[in-house]
Amino acid sequence: MTENAEHQDLTVGQDLTVGRVADLVGVSVRTLHHWDGIGLVRPGGRTWSGYRLYDAEDVARIHRVLVYRELGLALAEIGRILDDPSVDPREHLRRQKDLLTERIRRLERTARAVDEMIERTDMTQDDATTLSPEEQARIFGADWDPAYQDEARERWGRTEAWAQSAARSTGRGAEDWQAIKDEIDAVESALADALARDVAPGSAEANALAERHRATITQHYDCTHGMHVVLARMYTEDPRFAAHYDERAGGLATWLRTVIEENARAHGIDPATAAWE
Secondary structure, eight states: OOTTOTTSOOOTTOOEEHHHHHHHHTOOHHHHHHHHHTTSSOOSEEOTTOOEEEOHHHHHHHHHHHHHHHTTOOHHHHHHHHTOTTOOHHHHHHHHHHHHHHHHHHHHHHHHHHHHHHHHOOOOOOOOOOOOHHHHHHHHOTTOOTHHHHHHHHHHTTSHHHHHHHHHHTTOOHHHHHHHHHHHHHHHHHHHHHHHTTOOTTSHHHHHHHHHHHHHHHTTSOOOHHHHHHHHHHHHHSHHHHHHHHHHSTTHHHHHHHHHHHHHHHTTOOGGGOOOO
């Protein structure tokens, strides 16, 4: 069996290649290699030629990692939880359900707060973008869709962040927007390079990159560390954001989210409870 045997039919008890497991659980092969390297999920077997093979227990552990990661826990913390000999798998499931239930409650409270904000805020200022469609396509790329602006207005148009963005956009010309785009490209290239070098989330270098990334957002509106975490969730949950980052480097969206969450944690923010404030 080789790594290219990803599309073989599954049979009971069959060990799976890393590529097949990546397809099944929805993460990149690079991510699984990283988790193996740090001891978070180590495959139980190998082929005669040394390729990784995952059994059912390995895949079940991956799913537990994904749930805890979705809840905002750092990989090191997830590893400690899963390797705690005093906690059995059933208890892990109960803990995950409790955490998910609490997150749903928080999201519902946040949604109610946003509804109240919409009712109380009389926001009349519109976005002050002065670029023509042609200039937008030239600066932001051929895949730029003006509909993105309408979608953003629909979602955020009555928030303070939108008002700040509109105010700061006033008077910006094509050269200003090009400079902003160039800085974003430089930051994203640095992030991809750090991922390739296996820079650890939570390290000094990773935290500095998170701050550079946050600074690109702060050009438009005041982005707190909590808001940065909320945005980072979209990088993995919205396929368009995930595709944007993963086109630069496979697994970059997931890695960047973890980097942002660990940097926020270093600034006293719990990623699991971070809110748009």
